[in-house]
Amino acid sequence: MSSINREHDPRIAIFVSAHKPAAFPHGTSLLPIQVGAENAASRFSDTLHDDEGDNISAKNPMYCELTAQYWAWKNMDADYYGFCHYRRYFDFTSTAHTENDYGEIMDMFIDNRAIAEYGLDDYSIAQAVQGWDVITTPLNDVRRIGGFANLKEHWDADQHLRLKDLRHLYDLLCARHPEYREDADAVLNGRRAAFCNMFIMKKDIFFEYCEWLFPLLDEFTEHWDHVAADMQTLRTPGHLSERLLNIFIAHKQRTGANWRVKQLQCVHFTNPEPPAQLEPLEGDQQSIIPVVFAADDAYAPMVTTTIYSMLKNADPNRRYDVIVLERDISKENKQLITSFLAQFSNATIRFHDVSRAIAGFNLTTNNAHISIETYYRFIIQEALPFYSKILYLDCDLVVNGDVAQLFDTEIGDAAIGAVRDLDFLGNLNMKDGIRATYVSKQLHMTNPYGYFQAGVLVMNLDRMRTIHSVHEWLEIAQRPGFIYNDQDILNMECEGMVHYLPYDWNVMHNCAGRVDGVFAYAPADTFKAYTDSRQNPKIVHYAGFDKPWKNPWCDFGPLYWQYAQQTPFSLQITAMLAGIKRPQPPEHHERAIAEDSPLRKYADIVAPSGSKQREIMKVVARKIQGKR
Structure with a gap:
């Protein structure tokens, strides 16, 4: 004492x-x-x-x-x-x-x-x-x-x-x-x-x-x-x-x-900023359709395209609460997105910083085209305590229908409303048995053919809250061995609590010929339902590495550009297509070796902070940079 x-x-x-x-x-x-x-x-x-x-x-x-x-x-x-x-x-x-x-x-x-x-x-x-x-x-x-x-x-x-x-x-x-x-x-x-x-x-x-x-x-x-x-x-x-x-x-x-x-x-x-908290919109809560996205600053053009396509096809008599979960979208991009989408008077655009919610968790992904933002959906149940039900949409898709119809879908006591994943189901039927073994040993699912695609979700937040807390969801997300990260976790933890949606609400495009190469191996009834949905898709999902901003000839590519070229980011997306990288802003600090320099991790190893080697390295670095 x-x-x-x-x-x-x-x-x-x-x-x-x-x-x-x-x-x-x-x-x-x-x-x-x-x-x-x-x-x-x-x-x-x-x-x-x-x-x-x-x-x-x-x-x-x-x-x-x-x-x-x-x-x-x-x-x-x-x-x-x-x-x-x-x-x-x-x-x-x-x-x-x-x-x-x-x-x-x-x-x-x-x-x-x-x-x-x-x-x-x-x-x-x-x-x-x-x-x-x-x-x-x-x-x-x-x-x-x-x-x-x-x-x-x-x-x-x-x-x-x-x-x-x-x-x-x-x-x-x-x-x-x-x-x-x-x-x-x-x-x-x-x-x-x-x-x-x-x-x-x-x-x-x-x-x-x-x-x-x-x-x-x-x-x-x-x-x-x-x-x-x-x-x-x-x-x-x-x-x-x-x-x-x-x-x-x-x-x-x-x-x-x-x-x-x-x-x-x-x-x-x-x-040091105070914790940001979302508040419910004013007015009749029953008339609001909350739609949640997750993006970073690099994905600002894509999330804008997706939201624009959604609101362009939205019911003008319904209200849409559009919430973007993010950590680093610049003020300039937020202002640009908000100003552009202000043309839709029945929509409110909001941004919510999730940094605090995921701090302390070691979140990684196993696919180059899957970013950390994919885990943000795990925090929705606490970030939006005033909602019992929301829609979650990925940012690599365009919406051709009114998502109010999707939101109005009755899913009962199910935790999730989603479309079966043809890619996963096709792999389950492959002779090599690799995916079937994965499901058995890693996911422990009793009905692997119920596996759903998580890019389009109707989420029953009240039910999700009874399954796990946000902390528990993120702890599971730290476990190694998942192929599709949060999607695998949702399937594993929500098995038996899923309402399956029509395929036209999540039509995955033909990335690298996988319709014939993978999807066609799925159970016949599911594959037929998928092929039928391609005729009049309500949502086209560019899942996988073949994105329309990288390859305009990809499946459903022209449909994407029909929306993208209307946004204020159209030139940026065109630059991406041309392989032009965004120039890095100039450095303004006076550090001999910047905190984010790729040299720094090596400097820390060969010349620890406070050592004589470190001081020599700094002097050399400053001379090279023309600093005193």
Whole structure:
């Protein structure tokens, strides 16, 4: 048990600066504060605001998170004052976590798991803070960051920061406080510093720091030439304070303050946004047809084509709630898709980020033409708690009929409404017995001829929820050995709970001649039903590798292009057809070896982070790239 005396706990106020909505840990020690609130487009309802009381909120474009520091100094009484950011927090545990070269622990979401793992709760914070005078992030070596000789070189390497501004600040500091010259020289000519402008201080130290810091910055900005500064250069005072913090602590320790100083690791959350939640549409829920898709940014042209074909053939008297599950579709593409489909007044287009739902699961596929997005259908039952029944459609198909008719299909107590899979059934009848063995040993199905194709589904969400939770579905999805991944899992777990739909609702095209080469081996009645459905298909499914955006001569290819050429992505799809790859956006960061570089995994093996080999590699990489 901790020795902390709960009756006399000091008041710990750690302010979490935020200029955009974020998920914040609950408690009394971590206090979210909106910075730049005076000129913000919207006001946060669940945070403090830096424009109340004595404040410098208007200076936020230059002072960054310092406007929260000033506000806390002038308006809050506490025993300890600390500062984090909406995406960066201290790790308040005693457990060492792996850092990147920038001295940061990288994680994704601020959720219950993260709160527990990094001690973002009042009790853990009190244990970590009490008894210390000053806490900072770890002292990081700029040689580790990019092979820099010292902090001045590190500053000058940033294309938005000017060395003359650092020199100007240095001159002001030495003029105001000549006793700090030795410490400023030691820090700026040195290689180690605490970055991110995060710290925790006892009240008297914090007040002394603010009384020293803000007059310096005010004098600097008073005569600072920043008329033509870009948005990043405008943040120079905030960057300067990061260096000044190190100089302040170095001076006090050198001159006998004897503060108890420690470092806590910094955890950087890449997705600090609050969890996105879908809400039911307004109006009569019984009249709504919810249709769910799953796509990534590369598939934006294809999902748009599919949705367009569906709405083009939809009943104008019905309402369609179109929901796209995604993780990385760009804002530009979302806007383009939404604007284009706004022509259908009876449809609502929504996007839902599933990153949180699948985080922590190792999801892979065994086919090159099957993407991770195929697993998104497993999360629908929790993502849409207000629906009992939905349609799920793949993005490699076009709709020739009204899906309202499909949605209206009565499937009773069945979990799934689907069309039998002719490809799978044909393989079951092959003499080699490979597929039959697979069904017996991997899927354990008692009636393999009931195997369905999962590209078009009527899903009874109420029944699905009784079979497995989302967590359980995704745990099964991690198991190895499945040929068709989620489709195999749905067939395995929903056997005996399937309502079979007419074949015209999922007419698979003739990919690589498989109609005669595979489908024809299926039971005669199913094959005849399939061939009949080809005459008037309500949905054509381009399942397999032979896609119309790769081969316009493929089966039903002209039908696809009839819809695709009407979308705003028609030129992009044409470029795909021509083999033209989308150009990669230019790199804007200053890393010698980018995080996503294919060289990085080899660098981590032959030159581990922090090693001499790593530093040599960085210097070489920077010289090759023409960087200092």
